[in-house]
Structure formats: C-alpha cells, structure tokens
Amino acid sequence: xxxxxxxxxxxxxxxxxxxxxxxxxxxxxxxxxxxxxxxxxxxxxxxxxxxxxxxxxxxxxxxxxxxxxxxxxxxxxxxxxxxxxxxxxxxxxxxxxxxxxxxxxxxxxxxxxxxxxxxxxxxxxxxxxxxxxxxxxxxxxxxxxxxxxxxxxxxxxxxxxxxxxxxxxxxxxxxxxxxxxxxxxxxxxxxxxxxxxxxxxxxxxxxxxxxxxxxxxxxxxxxxxxxxxxxxxxxxxxxxxxxxxxxxxxxxxxxxxxxxxxxxxxxxxxxxxxxxxxxxxxxxxxxxxxxxxxxxxxxxxxxxxxxxxxxxxxxxxxxxxxxxxxxxxxx
Amino acid sequence: xxxxxxxxxxxxxxxxxxxxxxxxxxxxxxxxxxxxxxxxxxxxxxxxxxxxxxxxxxxxxxxxxxxxxxxxxxxxxxxxxxxxxxxxxxxxxxxxxxxxxxxxxxxxxxxxxxxxxxxxxxxxxxxxxxxxxxxxxxxxxxxxxxxxxxxxxxxxxxxxxxxxxxxxxxxxxxxxxxxxxxxxxxxxxxxxxxxxxxxxxxxxxxxxxxxxxxxxxxxxxxxxxxxxxxxxxxxxxxxxxxxxxxxxxxxxxxxxxxxxxxxxxxxxxxxxxxxxxxxxxxxxxxxxxxxxxxxxxxxxxxxxxxxx
Numbered sequence: 001x002x003x004x005x006x007x008x009x010x011x012x013x014x015x016x017x018x019x020x021x022x023x024x025x026x027x028x029x030x031x032x033x034x035x036x037x038x039x040x041x042x043x044x045x046x047x048x049x050x051x052x053x054x055x056x057x058x059x060x061x062x063x064x065x066x067x068x069x070x071x072x073x074x075x076x077x078x079x080x081x082x083x084x085x086x087x088x089x090x091x092x093x094x095x096x097x098x099x100x101x102x103x104x105x106x107x108x109x110x111x112x113x114x115x116x117x118x119x120x121x122x123x124x125x126x127x128x129x130x131x132x133x134x135x136x137x138x139x140x141x142x143x144x145x146x147x148x149x150x151x152x153x154x155x156x157x158x159x160x161x162x163x164x165x166x167x168x169x170x171x172x173x174x175x176x177x178x179x180x181x182x183x184x185x186x187x188x189x190x191x192x193x194x195x196x197x198x199x200x201x202x203x204x205x206x207x208x209x210x211x212x213x214x215x216x217x218x219x220x221x222x223x224x225x226x227x228x229x230x231x232x233x234x235x236x237x238x239x240x241x242x243x244x245x246x247x248x249x250x251x252x253x254x255x256x257x258x259x260x261x262x263x264x265x266x267x268x269x270x271x272x273x274x275x276x277x278x279x280x281x282x283x284x285x286x287x288x289x290x291x292x293x294x295x296x297x298x299x300x301x302x303x304x305x306x307x308x309x310x311x312x313x314x315x316x317x318x319x320x321x322x323x324x325x326x327x328x329x330x331x
Numbered sequence: 332x333x334x335x336x337x338x339x340x341x342x343x344x345x346x347x348x349x350x351x352x353x354x355x356x357x358x359x360x361x362x363x364x365x366x367x368x369x370x371x372x373x374x375x376x377x378x379x380x381x382x383x384x385x386x387x388x389x390x391x392x393x394x395x396x397x398x399x400x401x402x403x404x405x406x407x408x409x410x411x412x413x414x415x416x417x418x419x420x421x422x423x424x425x426x427x428x429x430x431x432x433x434x435x436x437x438x439x440x441x442x443x444x445x446x447x448x449x450x451x452x453x454x455x456x457x458x459x460x461x462x463x464x465x466x467x468x469x470x471x472x473x474x475x476x477x478x479x480x481x482x483x484x485x486x487x488x489x490x491x492x493x494x495x496x497x498x499x500x501x502x503x504x505x506x507x508x509x510x511x512x513x514x515x516x517x518x519x520x521x522x523x524x525x526x527x528x529x530x531x532x533x534x535x536x537x538x539x540x541x542x543x544x545x546x547x548x549x550x551x552x553x554x555x556x557x558x559x560x561x562x563x564x565x566x567x568x569x570x571x572x573x574x575x576x577x578x579x580x581x582x583x584x585x586x587x588x589x590x591x592x593x594x595x596x597x598x599x600x601x602x603x604x605x606x607x608x609x610x611x612x613x614x615x616x617x618x619x620x621x622x623x624x625x626x627x628x629x630x631x632x633x634x635x636x637x638x639x
Contacts, residue, residue, distance in 0.1 A: 037622070038631065102629040111621050118622025121615045156618065303443045306478070309433050310362070310440025317424040319363055330363070331448050331455040 032065040034106030035146040036081075037119045042097030046076035053097040056081050057135065058123060059116075059142025061149075063094065065106055075101040106150075113147050113154035120144045120163070141167040158201075162210035165197040169217050184225045185233060192221035212251030219244060219257075229327035231271050238264035242291065255299035259307055262291035266311060266321040267329055274324030289315055359387040359403065359428040360468040362441045367419035371400035378419050381405060382457070383445060384438075384464025386471070389428065390418060399423035428472065435469055435476035442466040442485070463489040470516075480513075484522035487513050491529055507533060524563035531556060531569075541635075543583050543592075550576035554603065567607055567616040574603035574623055579634035581627070586635070601627050 039057050043050040046069050060081050067078035080096045105112050105119075120143035126136035133139075144167070147160035154160075172193040176182055181190035198214040205211050219240055224233035241261035245254045265288035272281035288311070295308035314321065322329050360383075367379040372395040381387070381403075391402035403426075404418040427434050442465035448458035455461075466489065469482025476482075487509035494505040513526035534552055536545035553573035557566045577600035584593035600623070607620035626633055 037625075102631055105625070109625075111625070114618040114621040115625045116622075118615075118618035118620070121619050122622065303440075306436040306440035307443050308440070309436040310438075310444065313427075313431075313433070313437045313440075314362070319424055331458075 030107075031063075032106050032108050033150055034062045034065070034104060034109065034112065035116060035143065035150070036060050036062065036099065036103050037105050037116065037143075038103045040099045040103045042079075042081065042095065042099055044097065046071050046078075046098040050098075054081075054083055054095050056083060056099065057142075058119065058139035059144075059146055061142075061146065062104065062106065065104070066096065068101060077101040077104050079104065113151035113156050116143050116151075117147050117156045117160055120147065120160070124163070124167070137167055137171060141171070158205045158208055158210045161197075161201050161204065162213055165201050165214060166217060168197055169193050169220075173220060182225050185228050185230070187222055187224055190225060195221065209250075209252060212248045213253060215248060216244060216251065216253040216257065227327070229271070229324070231268055231275075234264040234267050234271070237261075238268070238287075249298075255295050255302065255304035258291055258295050258299075259304050259311070262288045262295070262308065262311055263321065265291060266315060269315065270320050270322035270324060285315055357389040357428055357430075358472055359389050359401070359426050360384055360438060360465065360472065361387065361421065361425050362427055362437070362465075363425040365421050365425055367403075367405070367417070367421060368400075369419060371395035371402075371420045373422075375420070379417060381421055382464070383441065383461040384466075384468055386464075386468065387426070389426075392423070393420075396422075401426055427468075435473035435478050435482075438465055438472065439469050439478045439482055442469070442482070446485075446489070459489055459493060463493070480517040480520050480522040483516065484513050484525055487526060488529065491532075495532070505533060521564060524560045525565060527560065528556060528563065528565040528569065539579075541583060541586070543580055543587075546576040546579050546583065550574075550580070550599075567611040567614065570603055570607050570611075571616050571619060571623075574600045574607070574620065575633065577603060578623055578627060582632045582634040597627055 036056050036058060039055060041048075041055055042053040044053060060083060062079045062081050064080040065077055066080060069076050069078075076098045077100075078096065078098050080094055082092050083095055084092055105115050109115065120140045123133070123136045123140035123143060126132035127140060141164050144160040144164035147154060148157045148164065151157060176190060176193060179190065184190055195218060198218055201214045202211045222240055223237055227233040238261045241257040241264070244251075245257040245261065248254055248257075251257075265284045268284035269281050269288060272278075272284060292308040292312045292315075295304050296312075299305060311321075313319075320330050361381050362383060364383055365381050366377045367381050369376040369378050371393045385408065386406040387401075387403040388406070389401050390404055393400050393402070399422075400420050401423050402418065402420050404416055407414055407416055427438050431437060442462045445455070445458045445462035445465060448454035449462060463486050466482045466486035469476060470479035473479060490509050491505065494503070497503045498505050507530055510526040510530050514523045514530075517523050531552055535549055539545045550573045553569040553576070556563075557569040557573065560566055560569075563569075577596045580596035581593050581600060584590070584596055604620040604623045604627070607616050608624070611617060623633070625631075
C-alpha cells in the first residue's frame with residue numbers, strides 16, 4: 001500500500017487544526033475566577049467617578065471575570081462578586097460591577113495561590129496585632145479558603161483549607177463561649193461550632209496533618225461547659241483525648257492530647273480524694289502518671305515533655321491539681 | 332588509735348552538721364504559690380506570700396505536719412514590689428532545688444504551664460511574671476541543663492514583652508540587659524539570634540510621620556541582621572521586614588514626587604523579596620514575599636491608603 005504524501009499531510013494538518021480548535025474552545029470555556037486582595041469599591045462602569053455599587057472586602061469570592069477594559073491607561077475588570085447581605089443570618093448575594101484590575105488575583109494569575117495565601121498570612125498577622133485592622137480575621141479566613149477553592153492542586157491547598165476552617169472555628173468558639181449555655185455541664189445543651197468545614201477538610205485530605213488537626217479541634221464540641229465538681233466530665237474528656245492520641249499518633253496534637261488526658265486524670269485524683277474514694281483516686285494517679293510517662297517516652301521534643309515531667313513531679317509530691325472547695329482546677 | 336576511734340563518731344556528727352548547714356547556701360525555687368510562715372507548720376503565723384519562680388536560698392529544714400519544711404530567704408524583687416530580703420518557712424513539697432530529680436524539666440514545665448495560663452483568656456493573674464521567673468531559674472539552678480539557654484531566652488523575652496507593654500502605656504524605657512545577657516552567655520545559638528533580633532526593636536522609630544529617614548534606617552538594620560545571622564529562625568522575617576520597608580519607601584518617595592528614589596526603593600524591595608523566594612522555600616514568608624512582589628509589580632501601595 002502506497003501513501004499519497006500530500007493527502008496524508010493534509011489529513012494530519014486537518015486533524016491538528018481540529019485538536020487546536022477543540023483545546024482552544026475548552027480553555028475558552030474555563031471560567032476565570034479568583035478574589036480581591038484589598039478592599040475595593042465596585043462601580044457601575046469602569047470609572048472612579050461612576051456610581052458606587054458596593055465595597056468588596058479582601059477574600060471575596062469573584063465567581064466570574066466577565067470582561068476587561070483599559071480606560072485612561074488603567075485596566076478595569078468587570079466581575080461577579082459574592083458579598084454579604086446580612087452578617088447575622090449569613091446571607092449573601094451576587095453583585096456585578098467594575099473594579100481596578102490590579103486588586104484582582106485569579107486562576108490566571110502567575111503564582112496566584114502564593115499571592116492570595118501571602119495576603120491571608122498578612123491579614124492573620126493583622127488580626128493578632130493589638131489595634132490591627134478590623135475584620136482582618138474574617139479577611140484571612142476568606143483568603144485562605146479561596147486558595148483551596150480556586151487552586152485545589154496547589155501545595156498550599158491543604159494548609160489553606162485547614163487555616164480557613166480553624167479561623168472560622170476559633171471565631172465561632174469565641175461567640176459560643178460568651179453565651180450562658182457555655183457554662184452548662186452537658187455539651188449537647190449548647191449550640192456548638194459549625195463542623196461542616198472541618199469535616200470537608202477531613203474528607204478532602206484524609207490521613208494528613210491537617211485532618212489530624214481538624215479532628216483535634218472537633219473535640220471542643222464534646223467538652224463539658226463546666227464540671228460542677230462532678231467526676232463524669234473529666235473522666236469522659238480524658239477518654240476523648242486519650243482516644244485521639246491513640247488514633248492519631250503522628251498528629252502534631254498527639255502529645256497535647258495525651259497531656260490533656262493526663263491532666264484530667266490528675267484532677268480526678270483530687271476529686272476522688274475529696275470524696276474519700278481512695279481506690280479511685282489511686283487508680284487515677286496511676287493512670288495520670290502512665291499517660292504523662294508516655295509523653296516523656298514518645299514525644300521528647302517540644303514543651304510537652306517538661307510539662308509532663310512537672311505533672312509527674314506534682315503527683316509524686318502530692319501537689320493538688322484541683323481544689324475541691326472552690327470546685328475549680330488549681331491553675 | 333583508740334583515741335581516734337573515740338573522737339571519730341563525734342567528728343562525723345560534726346561533719347554531717349556542717350554539711351547540713353552548708354545546705355544553707357543551697358539555691359531553690361517554688362513551683363506553686365505558697366504562704367510564708369513564721370515557723371514550720373500551717374498553724375503558725377503567715378508572714379507573706381511566695382510567688383512561683385521566686386529566687387530562694389535554703390537556710391534550714393525541719394519536719395512538721397508530717398512533711399518537710401524549708402526555712403528560706405527570699406531575695407528582693409522590685410518587680411514583685413519586694414524591696415528587702417525576707418525569710419520564713421514554706422512547705423517543702425513545692426520546692427525545687429538543683430538536686431531535685433529532673434529539676435530542670437520540672438521547673439521549665441511549670442514555666443510553660445504558667446505561660447499557657449498567661450495566654451489564656453481569664454488565666455491566672457500575674458502568670459506571665461511567674462513564667463518569667465521560673466524560666467530564669469532554669470539556667471541559674473541547672474547551669475548545664477540542655478534547657479538552660481532556652482530558659483534564659485524565654486525569661487528575657489517575656490520580660491521584654493512586658494516592658495514593651497509598659498513602654499507603650501507609660502513611656503518607661505525598656506531594659507536591654509537581659510537580652511544582652513542571652514547574647515553574651517549563649518553565643519552562636521538559636522537563642523542568641525532570637526535575642527539579637529528582639530534587640531533591634533529598640534532601634535526602631537516610634538513613628539515614621541511619612542518621612543523616609545526611619546524606614547531607610549530600619550530597612551538597613553533588618554537587612555544587616557539577615558546578612559549576619561543567615562541561619563537564624565528570624566532571618567527570613569528580617570529580610571521581609573527590610574523588603575516591606577523598601578516597598579513603603581516606594582510610596583513615600585512617590586508622594587514626594589521623587590521618582591528616581593521611588594524606583595530605586597521598588598527595585599531594592601523586589602530584590603529582597605526575591606531573595607526570600609529563592610532562599611527560603613519553607614514557612615509563610617515565601618508566599619508573603621510573593622504577595623509583596625505582586626504589589627510592587629502592580630504598583631499597589633503598601634504605605635498610606637492602600638485602597639481605591
């Protein structure tokens with residue numbers, strides 16, 4: 001069989017053209033999405049003198065970049081942004097408008113993941129500073145989430161989702177702890193922190209450091225609001241922490257969990273002693289020492305080893321960890 | 332020979348007594364706050380309070396209430412408003428000395444616990460001071476401990492942070508002595524590098540007032556630190572601080588219409604940020620440097636009004 005060379009070349013050329021067109025069309029359909037790295041006003045048209053529509057804050061979800069135009073040497077982007085309507089009810093709506101392009105970082109931006117993540121770190125730093133920018137913790141939370149959402153393949157995606165989830169968790173925890181129900185013994189009485197993002201993290205990044213950290217935060221929802229001098233709370237909580245350490249031995253929180261378990265057992269030593277339950281007190285003392293010793297043996301690095309050594313010393317010397325009269329731990 | 336045997340027992344007793352009295356010079360500290368008593372036993376009169384981590388000298392020991400008691404002398408401590416040396420008796424259970432088994436880790440552990448308390452909302456009052464004292468006792472009581480340098484650094488750091496808060500409130504000058512001691516006593520260590528970094532704060536301007544002199548000087552200070560301490564845990568942060576100040580100078584000079592200086596500052600900022608990206612791939616500083624590079628490229632202001 002002989003090939004007609006010009007015919008083959010034409011056929012290959014046609015195939016190549018079809019492939020290029022298909023690829024171009026596929027990329028063309030890929031939406032450009034991203035976020036804003038500074039607070040900006042949105043305008044009806046690409047002009048700072050035009051009517052303002054809304055103020056978009058850092059980390060807002062830019063779900064679509066619809067158009068770009070240059071006016072007086074300045075590049076503008078026509079975007080569809082999700083903004084808050086009611087912070088209390090957490091309702092949002094989508095607004096389209098024009099913003100200066102310089103503040104927009106999208107899936108098409110080179111090193112976009114790192115730029116958004118860097119801005120998130122800056123915002124988190126602001127949140128930790130006395131007199132830092134108002135709302136900066138929420139900014140950081142949104143920015144971190146955008147890294148995970150729009151750059152799922154980035155090496156920063158897991159860490160970003162963890163940080164977003166943790167900031168949300170800590171902010172909600174502050175709210176929850178201010179309510180009177182936070183002082184109830186039974187944790188089911190109070191409205192806990194929303195677990196959705198943490199669970200999403202565990203599902204998306206199973207068996208990772210971030211999943212381990214998320215699992216540790218989730219324990220918060222199971223802790224008693226107050227012990228009210230009853231042994232069932234520290235007993236249950238000690239079990240929760242010990243179980244965590246057993247199931248997540250490689251977690252950055254494993255030693256802390258073991259210490260939390262050991263410390264609660266040390267509290268039980270004093271609780272049972274005050275109730276004249278010598279056997280139970282002695283059993284708790286042994287358990288506490290055993291758990292603290294486990295930290296010393298398994299986690300020699302960091303501050304948890306000296307903390308465990310101090311706890312063992314206190315148990316040995318009979319120094320109290322809990323004051324039965326005030327029904328409060330000795331801080 | 333017989334004569335020696337006769338005096339041997341009393342001599343040994345005397346020697347033991349001398350050794351026991353030698354314990355009078357033994358240094359110690361306390362792990363839990365305790366009352367100071369006029370005599371051994373909780374029934375005796377309370378004469379004061381001994382806070383965690385206080386610098387104690389043991390003068391004597393006695394048993395009472397079925398436990399050992401220590402007669403201690405407590406050094407003056409202006410930070411605790413104790414201007415003269417006081418002495419009294421305290422229960423021995425919470426006392427740690429150089430001979431306490433694993434004493435360095437035990438004292439360090441209580442310092443960590445106190446520091447945690449200080450960081451907690453509604454934590455124990457004066458817990459930061461307790462931590463500061465306890466950390467300081469680690470190198471004093473356990474000179475050769477692997478925790479000695481870390482104890483000295485953390486104590487000096489807490490003292491510095493407390494003094495800084497005081498300075499911001501009342502303008503009281505911060506004392507550099509303790510940080511300088513860390514640098515001098517533990518040269519070439521991570522702790523000395525951290526202390527040296529903290530000392531830079533004393534050289535920073537309280538306010539820039541929109542003028543270029545301060546950020547110029549501060550950028551040079553941070554860059555020099557990064558050059559001199561490339562292995563320091565603070566090297567990247569120092570480089571970032573230098574870069575960020577150059578980025579701020581870009582805006583300050585632009586506002587002053589000094590375009591050539593503004594451009595020079597932009598180039599310098601970009602070079603420093605790029606150095607972070609190239610040299611330090613770990614931790615948060617690389618993405619922060621990338622974000623700064625992006626702002627410099629897009630001419631997004633970092634100083635003054637950064638919004639549109």
